[in-house]
Amino acid sequence: MAQITLIEAVTMALAYEMDHDASVIVLGEDVGINGGVFRATVGLLEKFGPERVIDMPLDETTIAGVTVGMAAQGMKPVAESQFEGFMYPMLDQIASHAARLRNRTRGRMHVPAVFRAPWGGGIRAPEHHSEANEAIFTNIPGLRVVLPSSPGRAYGLLLAAIRDPDPVIFFEPKRIYRQYKEEVPDDGEALPLDMCFVLRDGSDVTLVTWGAQVKETLEAADALADSGISAEVIDVATLKPLDFDTIHESVRKTGRCVIVHEAPRTAGFGAEIAARLAEHAMYDLLAPVQRVTGYDTHIPLFRLEMKYLPSVQRIVAAAQQTLAVS
Amino acid sequence: MAQITLIEAVTMALAYEMDHDASVIVLGEDVGINGGVFRATVGLLEKFGPERVIDMPLDETTIAGVTVGMAAQGMKPVAESQFEGFMYPMLDQIASHAARLRNRTRGRMHVPAVFRAPWGGGIRAPEHHSEANEAIFTNIPGLRVVLPSSPGRAYGLLLAAIRDPDPVIFFEPKRIYRQYKEEVPDDGEALPLDMCFVLRDGSDVTLVTWGAQVKETLEAADALADSGISAEVIDVATLKPLDFDTIHESVRKTGRCVIVHEAPRTAGFGAEIAARLAEHAMYDLLAPVQRVTGYDTHIPLFRLEMKYLPSVQRIVAAAQQTLAVS
Amino acid sequence: MTIAASFEIEYLQYLDTTGKATRKDLPEFARDLDHMIDLYKTMLFLRVFDTKSIALQRTGKLGTYASCLGHEAVYIGIGSAMQEEDVFAPSYREYGTQFIRGVKPREVLLYWGGDERGSDFSGPAHDFPWTVPIGTQCLHAAGSALAFKLRKEPRVAVFCIGDGGTSKADFYGAINVAGAMQLPMVAVIVNNQWAISTPRQAQTGAKTLAQKGLAAGLESLQVDGNDLIAVRAAMDHALKRARHGHGGSVIEAITYRLSDHTTADDARRYRDDAEVKAAWEREPLLRLRTWLELAGAWDEQREEAWKVQCGQRMDEEVNAYLGTRTQPLEATFDYTYAELPIDLVEQRTAALAAESASH
């Protein structure tokens, strides 16, 4: 059993499912001989041939629409967008068709497709290569939105996403694509698509996050532990549908919650979590909910981007603030 | 001074500003001789000619991109999308360019454009003609998102939107386009683009809403008044940037808040308002925040659509629930 | 001067507006008069259906409805050429093609009557439902064609798109990918001269819409879309090429929207009566009827008898439509996902409770 990175886990899940289900195909720009600009599809062309690994013309609308068409005809396409910032032209086909075909036809047709994209900032890339636009997809009925934050979860959640009979938006936190390795058995075991993962138990404050920010959040929990504060860390992993129960249970215990995400704050997905707490956890909360997020500005070009992304320090400060209240 | 409907107020604002500013032009599908599918641009072609009122080829991506290009060269285009459900193909040009050009060029270029679209359900229209997808735009930095709910506010806010040097998404609640008339002086007076409007004073519960739902919300306030409950009603009007102060002030007074919108609940803009309350108004709230919204499903075709949209009854019930807590 | 490439766009017509053959080489299928009578009868039924649907809308029994008046030759030409296993991706007025493929008139009515079950129709389960966002269906056809190619199935995906729709990104994407990958796809441009109030020449500077296919390297052809024989012949040819792996085609069928855009539209606002009157001279039924009559295969009496039959069938369909109960509110939830996620379970319960509270 090999130690692999998050991106290798993506590749491994793709290969596993392609091996076990002939209807799974991979398509996108440069996914073939080049193995994807991040190398997520590396080796697949060699293994499965050009009829399973398809280099598409350069048009995201085309890729999305072809994906819907293929899926409606019984294939299981996994479409790649090279960066999350290039998914906007896919949105019409995703929102108007992928997400609706089942409902529109009362179940006669459905779209078992996955739309994958590297996601998030912090890799010193050019403009549009660092977006965190997950919130946009979470308001669209009929979609699932998934954002793994470890090699193991990337593997299990991607398998689940491909197997799911409905369209899944699968964002991969590119900043931690190669951050660390862990043992991931290639056993085809999927993880549930409606579950948050408690990464660290704690009793004083709940830190809720997803994607690359899991890194900073865990570090913040360490830092807080140093000053005697016990933080529980939850990786939301699947934003839609949201497993609010797990978050609520934690907040029932800790009475405090800090939500961390790198997307702009206003109408970011953190708002939904804070809203559910406001609706359902008012009597559990000992201090106001805090959000530590990207700002309501565009993520700056790379010289300043690390000042935009939530830092360990900002998370720690927010957690401390919730504890200052009593 | 004439009594006019909301849609007539839109037309009046367009005509006023075109009259006073030669750089304002209107473009879209069927906005010319047909006067728009809802007749919002009726009479403008006759008055201003085909160089100011431009029928475009049928492609929303083209309309949005051309709008960005014209605006960057000093025009003030007001682009129409025939329905909000057809705005998805505009999103790339709006999010990647309209909203960013100022920031990208450090102010050298900017995009003084308005993207108008009839918005919302309840008019017995075919699929895709009844969306409420405003939340998608509120997470995008650099945009303003406006949603008037009366003839007077439509006039004043549209003037402000056209004059604003940055891109504004202007949604028009089509269900109340012709619901009632009110006196609106054609005086060129704009309303502020960062203000919520308190439509009704009350002391027991704050009802926050926008768009066509203002109608049901005001009716709910009436119904509540009948049972002795005094509801304050706030029309958010400009979602982004959000005038949270006005909402907060009201909740400070009432201690209770019900947010009403017709968009799907999860990650709808109501979440942001609830989140801000959770962050800033925890000690003011006497009961958990409630959201009365569309469901996390597609709005059904018209036979069932009124069961999807928040009803007076659902709003009243939610308000009463907040008051049941003490 | 070096020439890198040169192209021609052919225009195909067999019958002129007076029902006379304009060329001698009538295709095989057109020599089978029984078959041609069948096709004519389907066109006539379509017209009866259309008239009745508009009447239903006018009397408040149907929502907005998109008429197909004048497009009958295009839609019947397409439908009669396709195989059941082929995939059809329509926009929103191709009832003629769909009737041939098994969709029931009552289902069309149900759809425009605000009920999703209309799209769970009796036509092939692999056919796409009506598509409202202009042009998006083109890519569904391309995707289907790619699936067929990958699975080595001898099937073809056919889409229709309006003259207005050819301006749309999705149309271009579909023909482009079909050309790049030699997909078994046929694009039919139904050029009815209008996109709501926008005339054909405001959409593009191209002389023909067929030549848009050149941008994708597809076989591209213009046909008289009011001539059933021409449409059918062009479709036969294009389907055969596609089915045998020779790639996709673009067919521009020139016709005219004799009706308003939909029942929500009033075309008198923006187009001349004279133009419409002139277009009636070219309409597709009359010329085929005249041709059949000249061949001694049809007459006034058969026409009237068939109309009566059409009327009876439509009455049945309308009754079935009007008798269809509204779906329960649950239906709004139960098709959003294969399985209801936990959030939706709660919302569904709340919605049903709110509904019963309001009774």
Added chain:
Amino acid sequence: MTIAASFEIEYLQYLDTTGKATRKDLPEFARDLDHMIDLYKTMLFLRVFDTKSIALQRTGKLGTYASCLGHEAVYIGIGSAMQEEDVFAPSYREYGTQFIRGVKPREVLLYWGGDERGSDFSGPAHDFPWTVPIGTQCLHAAGSALAFKLRKEPRVAVFCIGDGGTSKADFYGAINVAGAMQLPMVAVIVNNQWAISTPRQAQTGAKTLAQKGLAAGLESLQVDGNDLIAVRAAMDHALKRARHGHGGSVIEAITYRLSDHTTADDARRYRDDAEVKAAWEREPLLRLRTWLELAGAWDEQREEAWKVQCGQRMDEEVNAYLGTRTQPLEATFDYTYAELPIDLVEQRTAALAAESASH
């Protein structure tokens, strides 16, 4: 057979790969040898700039950088033909055109160095900045051209798009609207045979990319993009037509991406060395240099002297770039809107506080 329309795509070349004229009718501008020397010198400077930029990236002093190696004739041809008042809408590697228009090398470096101020450049204030989402700039050019037309200004909007980019919706939308409205717009397709790892023939089934212009009814032409004279002549012609209200053009300039896609790419993964080697035989500098040398207007000595000058100028530029301080954090907030909305005022304050707390 009736023909509805027919088309030809011309291929234009003046100099072959050995620097010999392939036709006698050299355009006027090419007879001015001083001018041609200037253009050659700009091409050479561009190459020096490119080499230096890649070196900066390799040594960690620049972010990802998109090389323009091999595209020099296209970009200098475009830049030398345009007027200052025209608008240029580039993708991301058209530095040659931009240098002629006044953009400074240090600004290009600043941009790829992760600093927005690079796009607040010294070129015309109405020129668009670099555009990363493929193809979107095409519509900005179309919109600019529409503004010029409405304001009756004799200006032209020019955009560049890659071979890959011609698959994109925005490209099609731009040429379509330009054709429909006779806009003063020139579309230059820089066909360098590759879109990252995707070869030209995987993008489309079209024989030429120029013929995509036929879909929009635009004047469409193919030129040897390694032949500065051909590019410039085609641009002169297209700009003149556009400026005089005769509408838009599509020019496909055939060239080759001699470099990796960007410094983040390794082209050896997906293309043959042999192909690259062959492409070097056709590269644009050598042939113009040979032509100038044959005309007695250039020699080894002048070449070397100019290279030294280029090197000196680049050193200045690099120093200016490296000496540019990072913007303060405020800059992230202050250009989002003309005026900071209330939310952003608070966030800005919080951000600055968090920053100073971390010092």
